[in-house]
Amino acid sequence: KAGVTQTPRYLIKTRGQQVTLSCSPISGHRSVSWYQQTPGQGLQFLFEYFSETQRNKGNFPGRFSGRQFSNSRSEMNVSTLELGDSALYLCASSYGLAGPKETQYFGPGTRLLVL
Amino acid sequence: QQQVKQSPQSLIVQKGGISIINCAYENTAFDYFPWYQQFPGKGPALLIAIRPDVSEKKEGRFTISFNKSAKQFSLHIMDSQPGDSATYFCAASRGNYGQNFVFGPGTRLSVLP
Numbered sequence: 001k002a003g004v005t006q007t008p009r010y011l012i013k014t015r016g017q018q019v020t021l022s023c024s025p026i027s028g029h030r031s032v033s034w035y036q037q038t039p040g041q042g043l044q045f046l047f048e049y050f051s052e053t054q055r056n057k058g059n060f061p062g063r064f065s066g067r068q069f070s071n072s073r074s075e076m077n078v079s080t081l082e083l084g085d086s087a088l089y090l091c092a093s094s095y096g097l098a099g100p101k102e103t104q105y106f107g108p109g110t111r112l113l114v115l
Numbered sequence: 116q117q118q119v120k121q122s123p124q125s126l127i128v129q130k131g132g133i134s135i136i137n138c139a140y141e142n143t144a145f146d147y148f149p150w151y152q153q154f155p156g157k158g159p160a161l162l163i164a165i166r167p168d169v170s171e172k173k174e175g176r177f178t179i180s181f182n183k184s185a186k187q188f189s190l191h192i193m194d195s196q197p198g199d200s201a202t203y204f205c206a207a208s209r210g211n212y213g214q215n216f217v218f219g220p221g222t223r224l225s226v227l228p
Contacts, residue, residue, distance in 0.1 A: 004158070043159070043204060043218035056215040090158050100147050100208035100216065101166075106158025 002027065004093050004107035012113045018079040021110045023091035025072050031055075031096025032074040033104060034066060037088040049074050050096045078112075086114045119207050121219030128226050134192040136222045138205035141186065145207040149216075150179065150190050153202045162203070163190070195226045 005024045013019050025032050033056075034046040045058040049068035066076040072093075078085055088111050094104040120139045128134045138148075149164035165172045165179040165188065172179045178191040192199055205219040 042220040043206075043216075045216055045218075048215065058215070092158070101164070103161050106160065108156065108158050 004091060004105050006089075006091055006107040006110050008110060009108065010111050010113075012115060013081050014115050015081055015083060017081050018077060019081060019112060020075050020077045021089055021091075021112075023074045023076075023093075023107060025074070025091075025093030026105055029093035029095055029105075030072050031094045031104070032068060032072065033092045033094075034074070034076050035090040035092065036060070037090055037109070038086075043090075046076065055096075081114045083114050086112060088112075119205060119217050119219040121205050121222060123222060124220070125223045126225070128195045128224065130195065130197060130226055130228050132195050132226075134195045134199070134224055134226070135189060136203055136205070136224070137187065137189045138219050139185075139187045140207050140217075142207070142209070143186070144209045145217075147208045148179070148181065148188050149206050149208075150177075151204045151206065151218075153204065153221075159204060192224075195224075197226045197228050200224055200226050 007022045031050045033048040035043050037043045046060055047066050048056040052068045063079045068074045088109040090106050090109045092104040092106045094102045122137050150162045151159035152162045153159040163174045163177050163179055165181050167183050170181050176193045181188045202221045202223050204221045206216045208216045
């Protein structure tokens, strides 16, 4: 079974631009969660999508948004990029039926650098 | 109250030694405590997890010890190997609805050959 894939793997943007990251979950998984990982703040939960609906949301500003398509693929968008948005963005997928106690599988991440 | 504290920040252990990483939480509503292992260039991978109704869980060389009254839990890696060198994150979540984890800041483990 193919793992979670994320594209692109690396991205360089400038302040004020917007960016869209993509995540393809493991086949059969309907839950996709997004995380931001930085050296200073560690791993922080952004949001979770299940069956095209946002089911959980972390404590990030509205510049961070996401969506999920009918095939469970998900995108996250960051508008008006700030230097502090430079991070590794990870997505994770799971079946989404058993809550947090269900194993979620992480992709390799997209490394975003904002200049 | 949502924070999970983790120590040490980094750890160096000789091959064959025991690696111990500690975590503490405040929110008593947390009811699921997983540990993740992350290698450079990779996403985290679930290593082992425990619920608060169990005081210890062992899987191979990895053991979680859980102290509900102290709101602390720890990861023990027995017979540590160089291949265990990675960053380890503890996490906590609550409820049965969706995925919503709070992660510790991570511990970078180096196992010397």
